[in-house]
Every structure is written in structure tokens, then in C-alpha cells.
Amino acid sequence: MVSSSGSPRVDAESDFMRARRHQVLSSLAARMRGDSDTTQSMSFDDVVAALGRRAEHYAGTKVIPLDAIVGSVDRMRDFDRRFRPTSTRSRQRWERLARASRTGEEIPPIDVYQVGDYYFVRDGHHRVSVARSMGLKVIEARVTAIDTFLRPVGIGGREDLERKHWRRIMLERVPFTGEARAAVAVDEPTDYGIIAETVEAWATRTMHAEGAYMDKKTMAERWYAEEFVPVLEMIEEAGVRGPDERPAAAYLRVAGERYRLIREHEWNAEIMEAVRGKSRRRR
Structure with a gap:
């Protein structure tokens, strides 16, 4: 009182x-x-x-x-x-x-x-x-x-709003749901834009190879199941994910290293070995 x-x-x-x-x-x-x-x-x-x-x-x-x-x-x-x-x-x-x-x-x-x-x-x-x-x-x-559109939680300041803004834009472009929606969370706001571009590029290559159209829902589901999950398993097996690194952040980092080293979009053991060697040298 x-x-x-x-x-x-x-x-x-x-x-x-x-x-x-x-x-x-x-x-x-x-x-x-x-x-x-x-x-x-x-x-x-x-x-x-x-x-x-x-x-x-x-x-x-x-x-x-x-x-x-x-x-x-x-x-x-x-x-x-x-x-x-x-x-x-x-x-x-x-x-x-x-x-x-x-x-x-x-x-x-x-x-x-x-x-x-x-x-x-x-x-x-x-x-x-x-x-x-x-x-x-x-x-x-x-x-x-x-x-x-997004759940109004975890909003403490401008950085949180920026992260929400980029996540919303990503989900409008790539409508992840359920487990996939949670798995693609990142800390760096602009990484959401990179994820959206990565998925759309993958879908473009896949549609060109298959000669068939893929809608946004199918694109999100297939990229998660056919690209993200298998690659994340390879990253874990190769031991190149940081101890506190989120799965999506690890995917983006390793995918970027792979492309800079190999200049191609193929995933295989040789590529992971090259990425692992690059990660060791950085330490």
C-alpha cells in the first residue's frame, strides 16, 4: 500500500x-x-x-x-x-x-x-x-x-521481434508443420531467409529432375523428409555438429561448407569427410 x-x-x-x-x-x-x-x-x-x-x-x-x-x-x-x-x-x-x-x-x-x-x-x-x-x-x-499467424510467446525485445518476423516470412514461403516446424528453429533471424531459399532451390532442382510440379505443402514435407533428416543424420555421424548448435543451424553451416568445398549439391561420405577436415582446421 x-x-x-x-x-x-x-x-x-x-x-x-x-x-x-x-x-x-x-x-x-x-x-x-x-x-x-x-x-x-x-x-x-x-x-x-x-x-x-x-x-x-x-x-x-x-x-x-x-x-x-x-x-x-x-x-x-x-x-x-x-x-x-x-x-x-x-x-x-x-x-x-x-x-x-x-x-x-x-x-x-x-x-x-x-x-x-x-x-x-x-x-x-x-x-x-x-x-x-x-x-x-x-x-x-x-x-x-x-x-x-505465429504464437505470441517469447517476445522480450527487438531481437525477438526480428526473429519472429523472419520466421513468419519463412513459414509463409515454406509451410512446415508439426515436427518439421519445430526442427527448423534457429537463433540468427536472417537464417530463416536462408532456409526458405535453400528449400525452394531444392524443390526447383527436384521438380526439374522429375518433370512434375510440387506445391508448397509437398515441398516442405519432402525437403524435410528427403533432405533435412538424412543430412542431419550424416552430420551427427560425422561429428561435425557443435555441442550447443541447433539442428537447422548445423545443417546450414555444413551445407554452406560443402558447397564452398565441392561446388555441388550431392551428399556422400567423401563430402562429409572434406567438411570434417575443414571443421578440424578451423578449431
């Missing part, structure tokens, strides 16, 4: 100054760490663009956790990621809301978009800021839920 002096006006002023002080200290600490993602508000548009928007529906008025509110529909200038004021620009409005909250006035629900377990404010930024400063855990909100 926040302290009270008996004067809502004085307490509201103290609330604002305390929130500003915490924001300044948090910003300085993040700057010293070189980690601005922990203090900057997440952009709803950036998140939805990365994940791919499918549909939306109104989910009604709910009580939602304040800690789950991570950003805004608008690019916020007046608040950081935890909705602490970043300047004194909106101080008067902020303090009016704080006084109203302290005197028990009815505060209308905020409006938010929900993306998985994350919430983004459409209207009510000051109400969220005041509620947080007063130590509240929940807030009433009118919720519009957004359905996305």
Missing part, C-alpha cells in the same frame, strides 16, 4: 515524483548495461507485424494483470515500458488521476489489445501509470483479442 499524508493533492504530487525518480534510475541503469529494450515500451504495430495478423474479436470487459501490459498502440513518449512517466509533460493530468484514485472516484476501464498473454494500451496510458505507482496488481479493461 502507498503511504498517505491525509492530503490527496500532496500525496498525488508525491506519487508522481516517486514514479519519475524510479523511471530516471531505471533508465540510467539500462543505459549503463547497454540494454534499452528493458525500459522502452513495446509497439503493438511492430509486434503484430512480426507475428502476422489474422483476425480480431472483442473479448469483453475483464480484470487484467498490470504486469502483462507491455506496450501501446501508439509509440509512447510520455511513459517507459513499466508506464512510469518519462518527463513532466503530462504531470497535471497524471496527478488529477492520482487524486481521483486516492479519493475513491470511479475510474473508467482502459482499452487494450490482447496478443497472447501480452496487452497493449489503446486508451488509458495515464490510468495504467497511476495504478502501477499505487502498487495495484490488476486493472479493469475492455479487451480486443488479436489472432496471429
Whole structure:
């Protein structure tokens, strides 16, 4: 609970100054760490663009956790990621809301978009800021839920969004499902583009050799079964996969080494031996 002096006006002023002080200290600490993602508000548009928007529906008025509110529909200038004021620009409005909250006035629900377990404010930024400063855990909100192409999990900052963006583009080009979809996960965002190009090139060569068309679904299934799985088994047997290297990353690295060494797309024991020798020399 926040302290009270008996004067809502004085307490509201103290609330604002305390929130500003915490924001300044948090910003300085993040700057010293070189980690601005922990203090900057997440952009709803950036998140939805990365994940791919499918549909939306109104989910009604709910009580939602304040800690789950991570950003805004608008690019916020007046608040950081935890909705602490970043300047004194909106101080008067902020303090009016704080006084109203302290005197028990009815505060209308905020409006938010929900993306998985994350919430983004459409209207009510000051109400969220005041509620947080007063130590509240929940807030009433009118919720519009957004359905996305990728699951909205593991989003902590810009790097995560970039990875989601590239993964979504890859899956739109090559619609992996089930086990294959999980197996092609990588850490480097642009590797997803390389995977998509690799699969499409393989499909082009295969269609040319077979003289038959292959749709995207068939392309994804056949590349995984006929190329990725057998090659990954060869990589494991040859001992050229790094201890912490993801399967798809190992495939891309070894495939790149193979092509630079051999200049062909064939897989055999001689090629793996050449790649293994190259890997040893690099160590």
C-alpha cells in the first residue's frame, strides 16, 4: 500500500515524483548495461507485424494483470515500458488521476489489445501509470483479442521481434508443420531467409529432375523428409555438429561448407569427410 499524508493533492504530487525518480534510475541503469529494450515500451504495430495478423474479436470487459501490459498502440513518449512517466509533460493530468484514485472516484476501464498473454494500451496510458505507482496488481479493461499467424510467446525485445518476423516470412514461403516446424528453429533471424531459399532451390532442382510440379505443402514435407533428416543424420555421424548448435543451424553451416568445398549439391561420405577436415582446421 502507498503511504498517505491525509492530503490527496500532496500525496498525488508525491506519487508522481516517486514514479519519475524510479523511471530516471531505471533508465540510467539500462543505459549503463547497454540494454534499452528493458525500459522502452513495446509497439503493438511492430509486434503484430512480426507475428502476422489474422483476425480480431472483442473479448469483453475483464480484470487484467498490470504486469502483462507491455506496450501501446501508439509509440509512447510520455511513459517507459513499466508506464512510469518519462518527463513532466503530462504531470497535471497524471496527478488529477492520482487524486481521483486516492479519493475513491470511479475510474473508467482502459482499452487494450490482447496478443497472447501480452496487452497493449489503446486508451488509458495515464490510468495504467497511476495504478502501477499505487502498487495495484490488476486493472479493469475492455479487451480486443488479436489472432496471429505465429504464437505470441517469447517476445522480450527487438531481437525477438526480428526473429519472429523472419520466421513468419519463412513459414509463409515454406509451410512446415508439426515436427518439421519445430526442427527448423534457429537463433540468427536472417537464417530463416536462408532456409526458405535453400528449400525452394531444392524443390526447383527436384521438380526439374522429375518433370512434375510440387506445391508448397509437398515441398516442405519432402525437403524435410528427403533432405533435412538424412543430412542431419550424416552430420551427427560425422561429428561435425557443435555441442550447443541447433539442428537447422548445423545443417546450414555444413551445407554452406560443402558447397564452398565441392561446388555441388550431392551428399556422400567423401563430402562429409572434406567438411570434417575443414571443421578440424578451423578449431
